[in-house]
Structures are given as structure tokens and as C-alpha cells.
Amino acid sequence: GPALLFVKTGQGREEGRRFYACSACRDRKDCNFFQWEDEKVSQTRLAAREEYNRSHQPSFTHRQNVERYKNFVQLPLSKRRFCQECQQLLLPAEWEKHSDHQFLCDISTAQLKSPSQLLYPLENKKTNAQYLFADRSCQFLLNLLIDLGFRRVLCVGTPRLHELIQLKASQEDFRVRSLLLDIDFRYSQFYTEDEFCHYNMFNHYFFGGEAAHETCRKFLYEDNGERVIMVTDPPFGGLVEALASSFKKLMAMWKETGKEGHNNKEMPVFWIFPYFFESRILDFFPSFNMMDYQVDYDNHALYKHGKTGRRQSPVRIFTNLTPSMIVLPVEEGYRFCTICQRYVSSGNQHCEICNSCTSKDGRRWKHCDLCKKCVKPSWFHCNNCNCCALQTHSCEKTDAGCFVCGKAGHKRSACPSLSHT
Ligand code: SAH
Ligand code: ZN
Ligand code: ZN
Ligand code: ZN
Ligand code: ZN
Numbered sequence: 001g002p003a004l005l006f007v008k009t010g011q012g013r014e015e016g017r018r019f020y021a022c023s024a025c026r027d028r029k030d031c032n033f034f035q036w037e038d039e040k041v042s043q044t045r046l047a048a049r050e051e052y053n054r055s056h057q058p059s060f061t062h063r064q065n066v067e068r069y070k071n072f073v074q075l076p077l078s079k080r081r082f083c084q085e086c087q088q089l090l091l092p093a094e095w096e097k098h099s100d101h102q103f104l105c106d107i108s109t110a111q112l113k114s115p116s117q118l119l120y121p122l123e124n125k126k127t128n129a130q131y132l133f134a135d136r137s138c139q140f141l142l143n144l145l146i147d148l149g150f151r152r153v154l155c156v157g158t159p160r161l162h163e164l165i166q167l168k169a170s171q172e173d174f175r176v177r178s179l180l181l182d183i184d185f186r187y188s189q190f191y192t193e194d195e196f197c198h199y200n201m202f203n204h205y206f207f208g209g210e211a212a213h214e215t216c217r218k219f220l221y222e223d224n225g226e227r228v229i230m231v232t233d234p235p236f237g238g239l240v241e242a243l244a245s246s247f248k249k250l251m252a253m254w255k256e257t258g259k260e261g262h263n264n265k266e267m268p269v270f271w272i273f274p275y276f277f278e279s280r281i282l283d284f285f286p287s288f289n290m291m292d293y294q295v296d297y298d299n300h301a302l303y304k305h306g307k308t309g310r311r312q313s314p315v316r317i318f319t320n321l322t323p324s325m326i327v328l329p330v331e332e333g334y335r336f337c338t339i340c341q342r343y344v345s346s347g348n349q350h351c352e353i354c355n356s357c358t359s360k361d362g363r364r365w366k367h368c369d370l371c372k373k374c375v376k377p378s379w380f381h382c383n384n385c386n387c388c389a390l391q392t393h394s395c396e397k398t399d400a401g402c403f404v405c406g407k408a409g410h411k412r413s414a415c416p417s418l419s420h421t
Contacts, residue, residue: 001205003033004242023202024183026237059088062188062198062208069189073112080107087119087186113167115190116160121299122184129235130184133160134296140329141231141270142168146176148325149227150268153178154219154250156201156232158272159187166195177226179219201234204246216250220267221257228254233272233295236315240277244284247271271318275360281318291317292345293328294362312362 003020018037025031035041060068072080072089081090085101104118111118121130133141138160145153155162155178162180169177180187181199185207188196197215198207206212220228230250234243247269254267266287273281278290295315319326323342328334333346340350340357348359351367351374358374359365365374368388370381379388384395 001200001203001207003035004203004239005037023205023242024200058185058188062185062193062196065188066192069112072107073109077106077108081105082107082111082118084120089189112190113170114163115187116163119184119186123299129237130299131233131297132299133158133233134298137296138164140293142176144326145229145231147327148229148321150229151176151226152219152222152228154216154228154230155180155182156199156230156247156250157182157235158231158233159184161231162191162195166191177219179216181216201232201246202238202242204249217253217257220250220254227268229268229270230254231270231272236274236277240280240284244281248284266320268321269319272315273318274314275316276314278316278318278360285318285320287320288318289320289323289342290360291319291323291326291328292334292343292348292357292359292362293317293326294345314361 001023004023005018006021007016007018008014020033020035020037022031022033028034068089068091071091075092079092081095082088082104083090083098083101084103086098089107090098090103107118116132121132123130141161142164153161153165153176155165159180159182162178165176165178168174179194180191180196181201182196183198183200185198188198190196193208193212194215197212199205199212200207206216208215222228230247232243232247251267251269255262258265269285269288271281271285271288272295275290281288281290293316294313295317296313297315317326323340326343328343334343335346336342337344337348337350337357339355342357344357345359345362347362347364348357349364350357351365353367353369354374358367361376363377366377367374368379368381370386371388375388378390380391381388382393382395385393
């Protein structure tokens with residue numbers, strides 16, 4: 001889909017110059033598309049680009065994959081193979097071509113219903129950054145959505161939540177439905193066109209064209225009073241403004257489907273993202289609030305429960321629903337603050353001066369009278385900088401600050417909030 005327009009920052013001759021680059025790949029190694037805003041592109045280069053794009057299409061279309069799946073499930077267990085190298089379900093006629101690839105045998109129906117377990121997570125940090133919900137967090141999310149009365153979930157980059165919903169819907173009398181929008185085309189092997197759309201959330205691009213658009217629109221249309229919520233968990237390195245712009249378009253799509261534009265209401269949203277992006281998200285969505293719930297991941301070294309107890313996850317839920325409705329599990333240590341009218345972490349103490357439960361990371365924060373706000377427990381007021389900081393900080397930071405967390409002293413690439421190992 002369309003590239004995004006960026007601007008060069010930093011020192012140098014080209015500072016301020018604008019250029020187009022790939023919206024989805026933040027690493028040049030994944031996609032090297034680059035074009036100055038005012039650049040004239042020759043016919044030859046345009047043709048070469050088109051040729052490149054043609055030759056990099058997936059080997060099967062979504063439609064073909066749906067047909068292949070139908071054939072695959074007809075096969076006896078002994079003939080059901082999955083190529084781990086190509087990340088593809090294989091039909092017997094194709095075995096030959098993949099003979100020197102690693103493959104899995106006897107793919108069961110249960111495995112087909114849990115593609116997020118079968119496919120390996122695309123962990124390349126800058127493009128897919130696929131970090132899957134721990135079961136506990138996924139179950140919590142689904143139960144919360146059900147308790148809130150939602151019957152449809154638009155899963156944007158949340159394949160595991162989608163999978164859980166699909167699984168339950170196929171097993172029991174379960175009324176919740178879901179549609180997955182994700183850039184990971186491997187999922188088209190397991191879901192029909194009504195269950196999955198190949199989608200880029202950085203530029204709101206549906207690879208399936210108008211038909212896919214229509215699928216999404218239909219899904220958002222709330223007939224028989226079935227309420228819709230969107231749940232998204234984008235890559236944390238992603239640009240907040242690009243994401244926000246796409247989410248606004250999805251929200252507008254929902255609005256257009258409602259009678260009288262849903263009377264100025266907003267489509268309910270859960271945006272799952274690290275707490276240090278709070279101010280960025282609120283810039284774009286002033287109606288959102290950050291919840292204290294810590295979202296845990298399976299394949300994330302930092303963000304999951306260790307065997308030895310809780311490791312703190314920085315990932316939170318941002319939502320435009322009324323905070324008091326978001327009930328957090330008491331057995332995991334959350335409690336209700338009657339003054340703030342929301343559930344908070346057990347360590348999050350209500351500050352009488354700020355008149356709110358101020359901790360962002362679950363630890364108990366302390367109030368600084370000079371800063372007139374609560375700060376992290378490890379911080380001290382520095383008279384030089386005239387604000388609170390780590391005791392080991394270097395004063396008079398002239399740095400512009402990290403692009404990701406806004407803190408000085410390191411660049412985006414070295415941001416401690418993004419390190420995964
Ligand atoms: N925790 C979620 C997965 C979040 S990981 C779960 O368990 O369901 C981020 C997800 O966003 C991945 O599924 C990834 O494929 C998807 N993604 C990454 N870049 C994307 C893009 N540009 N557009 C749409 N989806 C994207
Ligand atoms: Zn193969
Ligand atoms: Zn409080
Ligand atoms: Zn305070
Ligand atoms: Zn201070």
C-alpha cells in the first residue's frame with residue numbers, strides 16, 4: 001500500500017528534507033523503498049518497481065488458500081503436512097517440491113484451529129514484532145469483552161485473541177464473532193475471507209481491495225444490537241501518528257454504518273500499548289484512558305510472568321470505555337479506587353495531593369513537592385535540572401530525547417523500553 005511521508009531530522013545537509021518510505025517496515029533491510037518527496041522517478045524505475053512487486057506476491061491468493069484448506073481438512077491425518085520452512089500447509093502433490101524442507105506431520109484439527117501455535121512468531125523487531133498474548137491475558141481480555149456485553153470483536157493485529165474466539169465459537173454455544181485484520185498473510189491459510197483481511201494498520205490499506213473493505217464494513221454494522229469493539233495490539237516500535245490515523249479511519253467506518261452516525265458516540269476501542277506512550281496516545285485520542293492491567297506475552301522475555309513470580313510488563317490497555325467498567329482481577333492484586341473510580345495495581349497508592357492513583361508501572365510512586373507531581377520511587381529531585389531524575393543521571397541534557405519514550409540520554413534504537421532480550 002501507500003508509502004508514508006517522513007522528514008529527515010538531526011544535523012546535516014539533508015535535515016528537514018521529506019521523503020517517502022515503506023509504512024510497514026521500519027527496517028530498510030525488510031523494504032528498501034525510498035523516494036524524495038520532490039524526486040522525479042523515471043519510467044524504467046517505475047517499471048522495475050512494478051516488476052519487483054509482482055515477483056514478491058505470495059504464491060497463493062487468499063481465495064486459493066481457502067480452497068486449499070478445504071482440501072487439506074479432507075485428507076487423512078497421515079497426509080496432513082505443514083512445511084516449517086515455507087510456513088505453509090502442503091497438499092500431497094506438493095510434498096516433492098518441499099522434500100528437503102523441515103515439516104510437521106499429522107496436523108490435527110486442533111492444530112489447524114490454533115494457527116498462532118503452528119506458525120512461528122515473526123519476531124523481527126522492526127516489522128512484524130509478533131508478540132503473542134499469554135493465555136492468561138488472552139482469557140482475561142475475552143472474558144472482559146463478554147462481561148461488557150460485546151458480541152463482535154474487530155481484532156487488529158491480535159491473531160491470538162481472534163483464534164480464541166474462533167475456537168470457542170466452533171466448540172460451544174458461543175455468540176461472539178471476530179474478524180482479524182493483520183499484515184501476516186500466513187493466516188489466510190486458516191481463515192476465510194469473512195474471518196481474515198490482509199491489512200496494513202500503518203496506512204489503513206486493505207490488500208484485498210474493495211471486497212475486503214466491504215467485509216470489514218459489514219462486520220462493523222451492528223445488526224440485532226450486537227455491539228462491536230476493536231482490540232488492537234500494534235508493534236511497539238510503530239509510529240503512533242500513523243496508527244492513530246488508521247484507527248480513526250476504522251472508527252469512522254463504524255460511525256458510517258450506524259443510524260444517525262451513532263449519535264456522536266465513538267466505536268469502543270482497546271489499544272494495547274506500553275504505558276510510556278500514554279501522552280502520545282492521549283494526544284490523538286483525548287477520550288482514552290490508560291488501565292493498570294499488565295498485559296503478558298508468551299514469547300516476550302521481558303513482558304511475561306517468570307516461574308519465580310511476576311515480572312512487570314509495561315504493556316497496558318488504553319480505552320475510550322468508562323474506566324470504572326473495566327473490572328481487573330482482584331486475585332491478581334488489582335483493587336478498586338473509589339476516588340478515581342477505576343481499578344488499579346495493588347502497589348498504586350492514591351496520592352492525596354495529586355488526587356489520583358499516579359503510578360504508571362505498578363510500583364508505589366512518591367510525591368515531589370517541587371515538581372508538584374508523583375515520580376518513580378527511584379527518582380530524586382535534582383536542583384540542577386529542576387526536576388526529578390535518577391540519581392545517576394547526567395545534568396543538563398541537551399539531547400532532543402529518545403523518539404520512543406521521550407527520555408534523554410539514548411537514541412530510539414537503544415531505548416531500554418524496547419529491548420526484548
Ligand atoms: N498480542 C497479539 C499479537 C500482537 S503482535 C496476539 O497475541 O494476538 C503484533 C501483531 O501485529 C502481529 O500479529 C503482526 O503480524 C501484526 N502487524 C505487524 N505489523 C502490522 C501492520 N503494518 N499492519 C497490520 N498488522 C501488523
Ligand atoms: Zn517448503
Ligand atoms: Zn485513586
Ligand atoms: Zn502526587
Ligand atoms: Zn522533583
